[in-house]
Amino acid sequence: xxxxxxxxxxxxxxxxxxxxxxxxxxxxxxxxxxxxxxxxxxxxxxxxxxxxxxxxxxxxxxxxxxxxxxxxxxxxxxxxxxxxxxxxxxxxxxxxxxxxxxxxxxxxxxxxxxxxxxxxxxxxxxxxxxxxxxxxxxxxxxxxxxxx
Ligand SMILES: [Zn+2]
Numbered sequence: 001x002x003x004x005x006x007x008x009x010x011x012x013x014x015x016x017x018x019x020x021x022x023x024x025x026x027x028x029x030x031x032x033x034x035x036x037x038x039x040x041x042x043x044x045x046x047x048x049x050x051x052x053x054x055x056x057x058x059x060x061x062x063x064x065x066x067x068x069x070x071x072x073x074x075x076x077x078x079x080x081x082x083x084x085x086x087x088x089x090x091x092x093x094x095x096x097x098x099x100x101x102x103x104x105x106x107x108x109x110x111x112x113x114x115x116x117x118x119x120x121x122x123x124x125x126x127x128x129x130x131x132x133x134x135x136x137x138x139x140x141x142x143x144x145x146x147x148x
Contacts (some may be wrong), residue, residue: 002081010078032062074099
């Protein structure tokens with residue numbers, strides 16, 4: 001299946017045609033997905049215990065994965081999914097604009113950028129620690145309270 005959890009998908013056919021929602025669960029075994037706010041069913045739940053009340057609950061029922069298309073973050077279109085290999089990793093890409101659809105991949109790219117930003121910060125901390133050691137005890141304690 002080309003649809004994964006947390007994808008935003010658009011329903012392309014059926015009663016909920018045109019509706020967009022987040023994928024809550026996928027079932028590759030049955031080729032179905034549960035999409036937030038799509039295919040709402042009412043379940044009549046009977047009270048089983050004394051402190052429970054009978055009620056009607058609404059919840060999403062699974063729909064066939066072929067009824068939905070992934071919505072591209074970049075171009076905003078519902079698209080079929082193409083595949084590409086970037087940095088030796090297979091990723092899903094938008095068939096219409098070529099943007100990477102895998103959120104995990106873009107998250108990783110962001111995380112890598114984050115570690116690069118963090119590295120100089122660590123160096124700054126080390127420098128300040130060294131200067132604190134050189135300085136008198138009273139001054140270093142005031143520096144510590146200043147950091148807090
Ligand atoms: Zn796109």
